Amino acid sequence: MDPAGGCPHAVNARLRTRGAVAPVVLPGEVEGAVVLGHEALKDFLAHPDVAKDPRHFTALHEGRIAEGWPLRTFATVRGMTTADGADHRRLRSLVSRAFTTRRVAELRPDVEALTDRLLDGLEGAAAAGRGVADLRRHFAMPLPMGVIGELLGVDAEYRDRLHHLSSRVVATDLGPEEVLAANRELPALLGTIAAAKAAHPGDDLIGALIAAREEDGDRLAPEELIGTLVLMIVAGHETTLNLITNAVRALCAHRDQLALVRDGRAGWADVVEETLRWDAPVSYFPFRYPVRDLTVGGAVVRRGTPVLAGYSAAGRDPAAHGPDADRFDVTRSARPEAARHLSLGHGAHYCLGAPLARLEATVALERLFARFPELDIAVPEHALAPHAGFVGNSVRDLPVRLHP
Template identity: 75%
Template sequence: MDMPAARPPHRMKPSGGCPHADNARLLAQGAVAPVLLPGEVEGMVVLGHEALKAFLGHPAVAKNARHFTALREGTLPEGWPLGTFATVQGMTTADGKDHRRLRSLVSQVFTHRRVAQLRARIEELTDSLLDELARAAEADGGVADLRRHFALPLPMSVISELLGVEVAYRERLHELSCQVVTTDIGSQQALDANREFVAVLGEIVAAKRQHPGGDLTSSLIAARDGDGDQLSEPELIGTLLLLVVAGHETTLNLITNAVRALCGHPDQLHVVRRGQASWDDVVEETLRWDAPVSYFPFRYPVRDLNVAGTVIPKGTPVLAGYSAAGRDQAVHGPDADRFDVTRPRRPAAVPHLSLGHGPHYCLGAPLARLEAHIALKQLFARFPDLQLAVPEAELERESGFVGNSVRALPLRLWPRPGRP
């Protein structure tokens, strides 16, 4: 009996681009696909909603890179652009007791109760940044880049204040975050960016050791320097790196994608304004329809694992295809490609997987949701005539296939240029 032909691997484009056409093509062939990562590294991606949900929660799936065969055997190219995702020491690369230990050190800051206490400060920051957005538009004929002047500084300010990071460091930390998460970067640039990121975080830690405060960085240092020695120095730096990157990049993309979706679908914005859907509905539909993280690296089966009829070999680096799962018609219906803020939610099930699932579910999810809710509500209240300043097709996509958004979002704030 003839065996079915092996499915040819999909080559992941280092430059990224809109993921949805590739996702639809790959999903039509199955829930799991082989891929070629940069550097000709063989991997897999799990795309289907149910398959991804099962994979993320499977006990035979690990995050620790000691299970990554190519890394263990030393066959990865030097300066591999995805190396940080595998080698950084922190929650995202730990399993079992180590994962629970590291997660517990920061989880208290991101509980629903603690996040709710940040509401007033987030509203204050939002108002201030909307003033900045207006000033930028007044200086440029009524047009301003929402991403640069609003969607970026809001989550960057919030996570920096939680960590006690001074303003002087924030722009450089964002630049380094972009280089760490991009897949379109040279090997030497990747090595230099990682070294500088560690060095900058080391400076912040050194300053906090001299002058500790009530921030999370000081608490992590105390855990590291205490008698219990709960945190190694690489884990301390790795945890801070994770918090800086994940603490603003995801929310930056979420806010940008939500505003772009509403401006491109004025009927849906009208539904919200009539009270037929909430800003929370907008946030959840954006997470599903245009996930802020498209393909997240990495997980590794600790044994050969059958996922939705496809065997993923032990030690294979696997991408979580969040953007694909969000538009999986098998779960979200034949209109899964449509942005619909009134889409019925399924209270008995996970409505989307864009913030993860299982033990590594996004710790900052409550904070990201709150920031996006406040940002959208106050933005459209302040600028009710907001519209895209260029056609959607002309918006340049963010570099790399991990993050999913546009590089800039120029908006016209008022119907006529210069109108305050």
């Protein structure tokens, strides 16, 4: 795996020649695997003999993973993404009430109001930039960061720094010193925020987590609190940021599909689902570990191997999505035979924030193109620099022209 990232779809085309599961070499010469096929990934994500707990990661257990390894946080952060069974259910239950369908629906007016304010700012940035503005910086990032910040109770003064640190934590192309620095500063900053919340509790998710107790009286451990906040900040905005960015890119490159939405032959929710499938915001998500030698998609994956979930590959698997799986088609989900994408996960670890991500992206796209119907990317597609690393899938910036 190239630590610098690049286009995952070109990589996936090569990997798929190896089958539904392919061996890969992770940074630091760590042997791993990636599950690429839709059905193989669906089975793997829900398999009872596949764990998230890092005690099953053989190389980590044997001391072969350095402190500055760029993927170490994915394996070692204490929270629901590295917990199994009852421990996972306990941690998930602490935040699940904030992301129910009903609670998310109640957030819609706030999401719409924030979207409109950001569109004002985007237009101002374009006016200052001779008609061009970075949609990712001025719109796609501050929208989900603003929403998750309000849910958690994180003051606006911290949000830009949290975005910077979270992007560093998920990058795979950093050196050991940079990795260690980001992984020290992010928990420290979240610890400072949590301490302030403990001293002055508020009606927000951090306050609820600090006060939370399980029915048997167990309090959320301090390292679990920080690990949960790391997850909420990173997953709560990075994926939606990529989703909005990728959807705008797709629509600008496929104006016929945008026309289908404007003509009422497809909806904005269809655009979101097709973007999730066709250009998944997370390409290769770390990690899961077989607890015994396991046959997956016809290949044997050895016990303790760190396995990546290949969401971008599964989304374009012809066996699941048909011979035109590489084509962006916003009417695809209306087909009776259409397979449901796996880009938000599957099984017990299905994305808790999926309803919120869908709401944010749908509102963002609908209002963006209603206000700027002629919006287009201001540079050729090949001039867009890919996202740093191979975990996330998007571009570093997205310069757009709001008006012809």
